[in-house]
Amino acid sequence: MPGWVNFVVAGLLTGAVYGLMALGLSVIFGVVRVVNFAHGEMMVLAMYGVILLQHWLGLDPLVSAPVVAMALFALGYALQRGLLNRFIARPEHQQFLLMLGIAGLLTSSMLMVFGPDTASVETSYALDSYEVGPLILDKVRVFAASGAVLSMALLWAFFRMSRTGKAIRACADNPTGAAVAGLDVGRFYATAFGIGAACVGASGTFLLLLVDVQPYLGASYTLLSFIIVIIGGLGSMPGALLGGLLVGVSEGLSAYFVSPSLKSLFSYGLLILVLLVRPQGLLGRRA
Amino acid sequence: MSGRQGVALALTGGLLVAAPLFVGDYVLSVLIVFLLAAYLGQCWNIMMGFAGQLSLGHALYYGLGAYTAAALFVHFDTLSWFGIVAGAALAALAAGVIGALSFQFAVTGVYFALLTIAFDEFTRILFDHFDWVGGTAGLFLHVAQVKGTDLLHLRGSPTMFYYVLLALSAGVLWLSRALLRRRIGFYWLAIREDEPAAAALGIDTFWMKLVAVTLSGALTALAGGVMAFYDNNLYPDTIFATSSSVEIITAPIIGGMGTLFGPIVGAFLLTTMGEAMTDFGAAWGVPGLKQWLYGGALVAIVLLQPAGVWPWLCDRLGLGAERR
Numbered sequence: 054m055p056g057w058v059n060f061v062v063a064g065l066l067t068g069a070v071y072g073l074m075a076l077g078l079s080v081i082f083g084v085v086r087v088v089n090f091a092h093g094e095m096m097v098l099a100m101y102g103v104i105l106l107q108h109w110l111g112l113d114p115l116v117s118a119p120v121v122a123m124a125l126f127a128l129g130y131a132l133q134r135g136l137l138n139r140f141i142a143r144p145e146h147q148q149f150l151l152m153l154g155i156a157g158l159l160t161s162s163m164l165m166v167f168g169p170d171t172a173s174v175e176t177s178y179a180l181d182s183y184e185v186g187p188l189i190l191d192k193v194r195v196f197a198a199s200g201a202v203l204s205m206a207l208l209w210a211f212f213r214m215s216r217t218g219k220a221i222r223a224c225a226d227n228p229t230g231a232a233v234a235g236l237d238v239g240r241f242y243a244t245a246f247g248i249g250a251a252c253v254g255a256s257g258t259f260l261l262l263l264v265d266v267q268p269y270l271g272a273s274y275t276l277l278s279f280i281i282v283i284i285g286g287l288g289s290m291p292g293a294l295l296g297g298l299l300v301g302v303s304e305g306l307s308a309y310f311v312s313p314s315l316k317s318l319f320s321y322g323l324l325i326l327v328l329l330v331r332p333q334g335l336l337g338r339r340a
Numbered sequence: 341m342s343g344r345q346g347v348a349l350a351l352t353g354g355l356l357v358a359a360p361l362f363v364g365d366y367v368l369s370v371l372i373v374f375l376l377a378a379y380l381g382q383c384w385n386i387m388m389g390f391a392g393q394l395s396l397g398h399a400l401y402y403g404l405g406a407y408t409a410a411a412l413f414v415h416f417d418t419l420s421w422f423g424i425v426a427g428a429a430l431a432a433l434a435a436g437v438i439g440a441l442s443f444q445f446a447v448t449g450v451y452f453a454l455l456t457i458a459f460d461e462f463t464r465i466l467f468d469h470f471d472w473v474g475g476t477a478g479l480f481l482h483v484a485q486v487k488g489t490d491l492l493h494l495r496g497s498p499t500m501f502y503y504v505l506l507a508l509s510a511g512v513l514w515l516s517r518a519l520l521r522r523r524i525g526f527y528w529l530a531i532r533e534d535e536p537a538a539a540a541l542g543i544d545t546f547w548m549k550l551v552a553v554t555l556s557g558a559l560t561a562l563a564g565g566v567m568a569f570y571d572n573n574l575y576p577d578t579i580f581a582t583s584s585s586v587e588i589i590t591a592p593i594i595g596g597m598g599t600l601f602g603p604i605v606g607a608f609l610l611t612t613m614g615e616a617m618t619d620f621g622a623a624w625g626v627p628g629l630k631q632w633l634y635g636g637a638l639v640a641i642v643l644l645q646p647a648g649v650w651p652w653l654c655d656r657l658g659l660g661a662e663r664r
Contacts, residue, residue, distance in 0.1 A: 088450045136643075143646070145449060145450065146388075146394050147642050147646055149394070149396075149450070149453065150589075150593055150638055150642050151638070151639060151642045151643070153396075153586060153635075153638060154634075154635045154636070154637070154638025154639035154640075154642065155635065155639060156635070157586065157631055157632070157634050157635025157636075157638065158632060158635035158636055158639065159635075160628075160631060160635070161628035161629070161630075161631035161632035161635060162628075162632065164627055164628035164631070165626055165627065165628050165629075165632070168627070169627060268628075272582050272583065276457060276458075276461065276582070279454055280458075283451070283454065312469075314465075314468065314469070315465065315469065317461070317465060318462060318465045318466070321458045321461050321462040321465070322462065324454075324458045325455065325458050325459065325462065328445075328447055328451055328454070328455050328458070329441055329442075329445045329447065330445075332445065332446070332447055332451055
């Protein structure tokens with residue numbers, strides 16, 4: 054078996070986590086129409102939350118995932134309710150600038166609190182792996198991908214089956230109609246932003262099994278989320294997963310064939326190509 | 341421009357011209373940072389403030405200008421200004437290509453902003469692996485001990501760089517004012533306010549937007565080239581960083597996008613507060629205070645005074661609205 058197969062499989066597993074991260078961005082944009090330029094910064098915040106939980110309570114990252122996701126939900130809900138709901142009708146560049154400002158505040162606050170050094174979690178299974186035939190799968194990667202896929206399945210079920218999920222979809226499709234039908238659109242917007250934040254919180258937990266964290270990482274993850282979401286199609290749930298898998302595999306292959314430090318070059322190239330040729334994304338519909 | 345504005349401008353200009361005579365080295369270095377921020381903000385303002393095209397990747401043009409000037413100087417020992425102009429030409433080309441592609445394929449709004457970031461990041465990684473200009477290890481200009489001031493080779497004291505930046509900033513102020521009073525300025529404002537309506541009136545929006553993007557990119561690169569000879573070292577990861585682009589856009593947003601003096605006022609406020617924060621941060625051992633200020637200033641201005649400080653200040657000081 055050629056050596057690159059392992060890289061493709063590892064890329065797919067990492068890509069599932071990327072997919073969850075980007076799904077958060079997609080939900081926020083798809084419903085609230087806010088472009089969350091602080092997405093990666095929120096993820097870094099979640100990662101530090103996981104590290105603190107392990108430091109204080111000795112919690113395994115997989116256990117703290119729901120806790121962190123709920124904390125991020127509260128943060129996102131409060132942000133939308135208290136601040137962003139006022140910006141719905143303003144010109145869109147004001148939203149971008151507000152979110153960029155929030156991103157800067159988050160990054161510098163984390164720098165002040167946690168310092169510039171990298172931090173990571175410790176797990177008993179960090180170096181274990183499964184051997185499936187000729188394939189070698191890192192345990193951390195398998196756990197991270199399973200957690201991400203489970204989260205996405207839960208989210209899908211929530212949007213399809215629960216009353217709140219359906220109400221959020223109604224607000225996304227037609228805010229005026231939803232308001233006329235008696236829905237409190239502002240509250241569902243806040244819930245949707247909270248859900249997006251919870252997605253990125255959970256994905257941060259899983260990603261922390263694979264990478265180290267430092268305060269400045271936020272911007273690059275924000276960009277990565279945008280790349281994935283735009284490749285897959287802004288607002289499309291399967292698109293986010295597909296985009297995540299594609300970027301994961303492209304990173305794995307470029308690390309194997311070219312150089313690990315060039316891996317994001319291919320992602321940016323992919324983004325530029327998709328933006329120019331098919332701006333609605335692979336699975337998106339033209340607005 | 342109203343009478344009071346003219347007086348205010350003359351006073352400020354005179355003060356800036358005379359400043360190197362009575363300030364110390366430290367204040368001069370801060371003033372250089374201020375003028376650079378003002379100039380870059382003015383350049384960005386042409387594209388976003390006048391023509392309404394949001395670029396979040398202006399670090400690309402600054403970096404192209406800096407690297408072209410520095411690489412030509414290091415490898416071929418060309419005249420400094422030749423490299424600087426070559427850098428501006430290259431940046432104009434890059435901006436033209438990015439603009440033409442985006443406008444041709446109707447990439448607008450958030451997609452356009454993201455495309456500018458993507459091109460900047462793409463270039464950053466390319467330069468990380470571009471060994472001819474030093475890669476991640478950086479590019480260094482040999483510092484010759486020059487007696488006095490050599491404007492031709494752009495070698496000399498910080499005072500010289502101060503005046504070069506002051507001249508650039510005054511020049512682009514004049515250029516912006518001149519453009520806004522001409523046909524193209526009105527076309528830009530029409531495109532910014534309502535592009536379909538502007539197109540319906542027969543304005544060639546593609547070319548008008550392209551002119552704004554190209555001009556803004558080339559002017560930005562000029563400052564990059566000049567600053568390469570002031571800093572004498574270049575690293576892709578700082579020059580092309582997205583955070584550099586955000587720093588460029590913060591001053592004009594704080595001061596007031598689309599106004600002539602907004603970028604300058606914003607740069608003054610941010611630089612003075614930023615320097616104070618850097619000093620406090622060093623004294624108290626807290627890193628990141630300056631970035632915190634930039635983020636906080638963005639949030640505060642968007643929440644409280646989205647039009648910017650300068651229009652509000654005009655109102656308060658009775659300077660009258662900015663007329664052209």
